[in-house]
Amino acid sequence: MAIRLDEIVARLGGELHGDGALLISKIAPIESAAPGEITFLANPKYQAKLANTRAGAVILSPALAADCPVPAIVHPDPYLYFARLAQWLSPTPPAPAGIHPHATVMSELPQTVSVGAGAYIGANVRIGANTVIGANAVVSSGVTIGSDCRLYPNSTIYYSCRVGSRVIIHAGAVVGSDGFGFAREKDGAWVKIPQTGIVIVGDDVEIGAGTTIDRGALADTVIENGVKLDNQIQIAHNVRIGAHSALAGCVGIAGSTTLGKRCTVGGGAIILGHLTIADDVNISAGTLVGKSLSEAGTFTGTVPFMEHADWLKNFARLRHLDSMADRIRALETRLNELESKK
Amino acid sequence: MAIRLDEIVARLGGELHGDGALLISKIAPIESAAPGEITFLANPKYQAKLANTRAGAVILSPALAADCPVPAIVHPDPYLYFARLAQWLSPTPPAPAGIHPHATVMSELPQTVSVGAGAYIGANVRIGANTVIGANAVVSSGVTIGSDCRLYPNSTIYYSCRVGSRVIIHAGAVVGSDGFGFAREKDGAWVKIPQTGIVIVGDDVEIGAGTTIDRGALADTVIENGVKLDNQIQIAHNVRIGAHSALAGCVGIAGSTTLGKRCTVGGGAIILGHLTIADDVNISAGTLVGKSLSEAGTFTGTVPFMEHADWLKNFARLRHLDSMADRIRALETRLNELESKK
């Protein structure tokens, strides 16, 4: 597939500089892009590479347009423009419509739905048009899935959960497993609390490989529209993730916490349970959040790393931080006394 | 299904206050419970909600019984009572007994066992009565599983592992993968050490979605009775988890560590290898445990999070903690000298 530069601008906007008849077949990084390929310059850090690019064309911001040695599409947000163009030039490989003879399907599905080999669709399942169910994926009974979704192989949706439209669920992900809820006997043994809620996933959500989302205990777990979850994230029961929030890999969110809209959470961060996090909060990677946050902002709680020998010296002091503070206060008192005697 | 209040008390105990003929069909949270539904009040924090509840009945402690405006079941542990009642009112959806024609089963199984579509049961496998093997789950050759277990879809048990009765294994979980054991060549290359032990899982264990438990190197990895493992936990080879311990999501336990009985481990905590942790130890979420613990207690090692700008100021100091301690000591010496001159 090759597209003319002026076709791109006609569909996606931006301002065309140079030959609109130029044919583009591919997007490539600025260092390696060749003629016939388009690249983008979103990070001013890479501006120096513009002069020597071999790219057929470049997507860049108005400020850099004058320096571009080749045809350009000028747009205030080159990275966003690149994303839209990439979706056009690099569609997800299609899947054949229809039910593979080695699939097991217990519900009636639209003809445009694709069900891969070994996939299992339980009873009373409803699936919207054009949705693709990958090989060996499992959609349990009573589940509802919207249109234009893609479930990758070996993903699992438990019974009765509801998934919106244009949702992507990657391989190994699990939606609707039991929340971790137990009462305790006097002897320490645990009594399981049946998890009778479901998971509700909104539209335009992406759920990464190996990510797990537990069903609610009595109420439901809710992932609002446009949420993006990276790989190996754990969402506990009764959590609510606000619309358009994005969570990086290995994040864990404990039970009954509500995360606001448009939040970002860095990789490996842990948010404890029963908290309320405001809209537009950014949590840094590796941070443990132990209190609710009522206002937008960026929050961090990690320690610097250092050479192991330095770490041994410095971090041993953490065991004595309280006495260090006491000693500073004592010094201040003594010094006050000494000074007052002058 | 609707049950009379006096039927509940006859079976589960507690003291009945009010009309025993009242019919209950469902458990609901105290805020949303409607007539015909029962709720519970376990956390005194929510006591204020009691006056206005629309619930048909409430499970609560003797101290609160006098304030209850509707019929009540009075019990010293309302949460535990709720758990038992919920198990009665909300049984796990049943699975049809028998082997699905799209399953592959290489061993003889009791007639009460249910094997879902696409599931694989290897040779020399023994499975107890009423156990349910979900769609596309894999039980490798030589595995033994007790009765009344449930393996959810896409879970995997490696060869020769042993699983007790009433065990729940959630989707995507893996039991018996190779431990991470290698010797090192002089040039840095790794030589794999065959992992010839197995995993032994006791009775009444629950294993969360995406949780992985490695088989032992020479000896075995052991999960004792009543252990509850949340999602995405990693248990390395030769670990032993004591009976009735409960581990929250994203916990990692390194090789050859023994965790005691009735321990709790908070989400995202890491326990290093070759350690021995006593019974009744509680590890807080996000804590890295690097030493053995010989006595019960609660242990924590996490840093507070703060606004990013404050963090930058405060945490940079961690690199200089050792010199701060030196400077405090120097100040004390100088002040001693100064004071002694008086």
Add this chain to the structure above:
Amino acid sequence: MAIRLDEIVARLGGELHGDGALLISKIAPIESAAPGEITFLANPKYQAKLANTRAGAVILSPALAADCPVPAIVHPDPYLYFARLAQWLSPTPPAPAGIHPHATVMSELPQTVSVGAGAYIGANVRIGANTVIGANAVVSSGVTIGSDCRLYPNSTIYYSCRVGSRVIIHAGAVVGSDGFGFAREKDGAWVKIPQTGIVIVGDDVEIGAGTTIDRGALADTVIENGVKLDNQIQIAHNVRIGAHSALAGCVGIAGSTTLGKRCTVGGGAIILGHLTIADDVNISAGTLVGKSLSEAGTFTGTVPFMEHADWLKNFARLRHLDSMADRIRALETRLNELESKK
């Protein structure tokens, strides 16, 4: 299978002490090894156990040879010797060659390849000799896999990825899922950037259960030869892991980071994105790496854990570390002044 001690030495080297005709059938830990079994003594800590061992023979270093009460194989690296012998004595259980009738295979495969029940092999897939594809594993279209590999059940490889020879991929692992790449609209909504690169996995790599490796955005994600990845590791898009590096469980590496050769990363460590880590770097468990590292060494950044009450006292001080440093400086100034007045 039983092997003579002199056969072992003939094949694996080392120096034989004692009766070469002794038959060995199994390797066992030094405490439990019985006659007919061989053990090894690699850690001098366990030297005291040598005198009382019931093992038929012991692999040990020259320094300990004189103290061994039973026949011995003497070698400078007993642990490495043990690994090689264990591979001989404990081969991975074989899989029947050929395609199981319940597998779905859309490509032509060598006759020595084994494909388990329910496995799916897409179109245009190439697989080398003797490779074993486990039950319900999914190999998507266009994938290339070398010879003598083993994919365990329920593992998934996305389209077009390339895997070398002698690679082990454990259950639930995912290779080639979409990287986490989005541009952002002004209203906070995310626009997906198609991930058009692949994952390239070298020879002799092991990928643990539940580990996920994302495909590249424009370029590729690369796992070089001999890399060993434990369970539940997350490797983001465009990462490169240098040859013979070994990563413990629950590690996360963010996008576009390059890790050098022969590095080790402890469990639960997080390495942020766009960093370059030199060869032979060791990262301690639980450490967050936020800067590039240009030289070999061991690096750590974790906090000590303590009894919860002590932690409350000490770690609250972290919020005031900056003011503690200011107060020390003020004390020094005042003391200088006082001393200068003498």
